[in-house]
Amino acid sequence: MVAEVPDPEFGFPRYVWSPRFETPKDFAGLQNTDPLVFGPSFLYSNCQQTTVRGPTGVRHLESGSIILFGSYLRGDFVLDTLFVVSRYEDFDRSDYVAAAAMAPSAYEDLTLKPVLLNLREDRALDSFRLYIGATPTDQLNGMFSFFPCVPREGAPRGFRRPKITLNGRSTPSMRQAKKLTPIDSLSEAKTLWDEVVAQTRQQGLMLGTRASVPGVL
Numbered sequence: 001m002v003a004e005v006p007d008p009e010f011g012f013p014r015y016v017w018s019p020r021f022e023t024p025k026d027f028a029g030l031q032n033t034d035p036l037v038f039g040p041s042f043l044y045s046n047c048q049q050t051t052v053r054g055p056t057g058v059r060h061l062e063s064g065s066i067i068l069f070g071s072y073l074r075g076d077f078v079l080d081t082l083f084v085v086s087r088y089e090d091f092d093r094s095d096y097v098a099a100a101a102m103a104p105s106a107y108e109d110l111t112l113k114p115v116l117l118n119l120r121e122d123r124a125l126d127s128f129r130l131y132i133g134a135t136p137t138d139q140l141n142g143m144f145s146f147f148p149c150v151p152r153e154g155a156p157r158g159f160r161r162p163k164i165t166l167n168g169r170s171t172p173s174m175r176q177a178k179k180l181t182p183i184d185s186l187s188e189a190k191t192l193w194d195e196v197v198a199q200t201r202q203q204g205l206m207l208g209t210r211a212s213v214p215g216v217l
Helices: 097-101 107-116 186-202
Strands: 002-004 015-017 066-073 076-092 127-133 147-149 206-208
Touching: 066 186, 076 097, 076 147, 076 186, 097 107, 186 206
Parallel strands: none
Antiparallel strands: 002 015, 066 076, 076 127, 147 206
16 A cells, blocks of 8 residues: 655655555566565565676675665665675575575565566576575674664654765765675674664664564565
8 A cells, every 4th residue: 555645845755655465466577675674584685686797796795794775865875774694595597495495485476586587588597695684683793684764653754764974885976876895894894884873863763673564474
């Protein structure tokens, strides 16, 4: 269900979505959900991992990596989701059974099938890496994945996503692109994570760590 927000202020959502899962009858042309924040842990499996030229650096991340998913908004980077890689499972178009087994039951229909059944022919042999996010109950060096949020009763019109500034590590002007910067240790990763958490909380937001699809996950 989708509800339009009348006369939204700048930076606030124009629509509020209430998710509902139904098993698709046909996967042709469907968009996938990536990263997926529904279920016991966040999952990330395909976005920006490959192009017609082959795998990108995002396809080869290791445990302890931090991924900031977000958007460009009038010169600022605003955060949608922070993903901390806990572990991963590689898979390809013809064999994703092991990857599906590491995910909630609906994940195959929400993400894997829409991706793998709609690959262009020039990308048919691509492989992917399913990343499983760290959680508050399964942290990695004190880090866990989260999305900015506020209690619903306190924000009937939604909220502005937090502006995140990380000198040298983020490029706010990038659109539909990615930037990879090396992190030399888990200690350095934790410092970066702490800074994003601090900036998120300073803007009056909380850390959401799990969301459920009604009746499914």
